[in-house]
Amino acid sequence: MLERRGDYAFDYNLHGGTAPVTMQWLFHEQSRLPVAVQTWELPPGGTEGMHSHPDSGRALEELYVVIEGTARMTVDSQVHDLAAGDAVLAPAGSEHDLANTGSGPLRVLVVWGEPGTADYTAFGSHRSAKAARAGDATTS
Known part of the structure; x- marks a missing residue:
């Protein structure tokens, strides 16, 4: 299966x-x-709107990855300035908003769903990611 940018x-x-x-x-549905x-494109000055997905409703966790442009993401009063390649996690229940701070379009990959767990420990990339994070923790 293939979907090209803008197909749907x-x-x-x-x-x-x-x-x-x-x-x-x-x-979608495949x-x-x-x-x-999802991919999102926000125009210059465009915002998502401050919101949350509370645990009492249908709790959702959202992962935002900037593909192109610059952004400012607020998550529970923490403000993050972002550029291409940067990612932010909005945990379930957090208040968050995304804003395009650039002069061109902001393109973002957004992955969202209900929080849960999965076991990826059998994969080599899991072990490598864990080791990379352990190295980051010792250098900070």
């Missing part, structure tokens, strides 16, 4: 943001992964 894009208003987000839900995988 649509404009969508998120959480009272300042402008519609051009969104593509990748492999993938069996227990998460939604």
Whole structure:
């Protein structure tokens, strides 16, 4: 299966943001992964809108990865300035908002779903990621 950028894009208003987000839900109703995988494009000055997905409702965790442009992401009063390749995790229940701070479009990969666990310990990349994080912890 292949989806190209823009194949199934649509404009969508998120959480009272300042402008519609051009969104593509990748492999909607085709993938069996227990998460939604989307690309979003926000215009200059566009925001998602401050919101949360509380534990009392349908708790959702969201992972944002900047593909192109610059952004400011606020998560529970912590402000993060982001560029291409940077990622932010918005845990379930956190108040968060994404804003395009650049003069061009902001492109973001967003993966979201209900929190849970999976066992990836049998994979070599899992061991390498764990080792890399252990190295980061000792150098900070």
